[in-house]
Amino acid sequence: MATSDKNAAVAEITEKLRDSNAAVVTSYIGLTVAQLKELRRSLGENAQYRVVKNTLTKIAAQEAGISVLDEHLSGSTAVAFVTGDPVEAAKGLRDFAKENPALVIKGGVLDGKGLSADEIKKLADLESREVLLAKLAGAMKGKQSQAAALFQALPSKFVRTAEALRAKQAEQGGAE
Numbered sequence: 001m002a003t004s005d006k007n008a009a010v011a012e013i014t015e016k017l018r019d020s021n022a023a024v025v026t027s028y029i030g031l032t033v034a035q036l037k038e039l040r041r042s043l044g045e046n047a048q049y050r051v052v053k054n055t056l057t058k059i060a061a062q063e064a065g066i067s068v069l070d071e072h073l074s075g076s077t078a079v080a081f082v083t084g085d086p087v088e089a090a091k092g093l094r095d096f097a098k099e100n101p102a103l104v105i106k107g108g109v110l111d112g113k114g115l116s117a118d119e120i121k122k123l124a125d126l127e128s129r130e131v132l133l134a135k136l137a138g139a140m141k142g143k144q145s146q147a148a149a150l151f152q153a154l155p156s157k158f159v160r161t162a163e164a165l166r167a168k169q170a171e172q173g174g175a176e
Contacts, residue, residue: 013060022086022110023079025072030102042092046084068114072106090124
């Protein structure tokens, strides 16, 4: 590979690392071209899966300010660059790795923090961002409904108490 090609490859990988909010390093040895194509589809629209050269990726990671990937860059390496929801990409990788044991998740980075293979699998167990936001909205709506019911109950309870007090006073006034 000519030096200009290497410089262009490093610049491209650096840009992908900077633009991504997550990157997952994998070993793909033993996967066919058809399986790699299937893997790329399973990652969704917000992730790109790319076979990379370890040395060039190490240089690109240093230029991007990410040092935690170095330990994972050995052997046959491919990186999933995630620009959207990292949970969706992690689920795609985990599920594909279950069906195809040749894919090995080595580790990665999420918002500048290093992740082990186990942490990526735990990330895959999370629900998607949209589901979590929907649950939060539902919980907030439920609390608002409880507060509204509480505030509505106070005046009606006051009216019932006042009516009971008036009826009691009427009874006592009539008994005298």
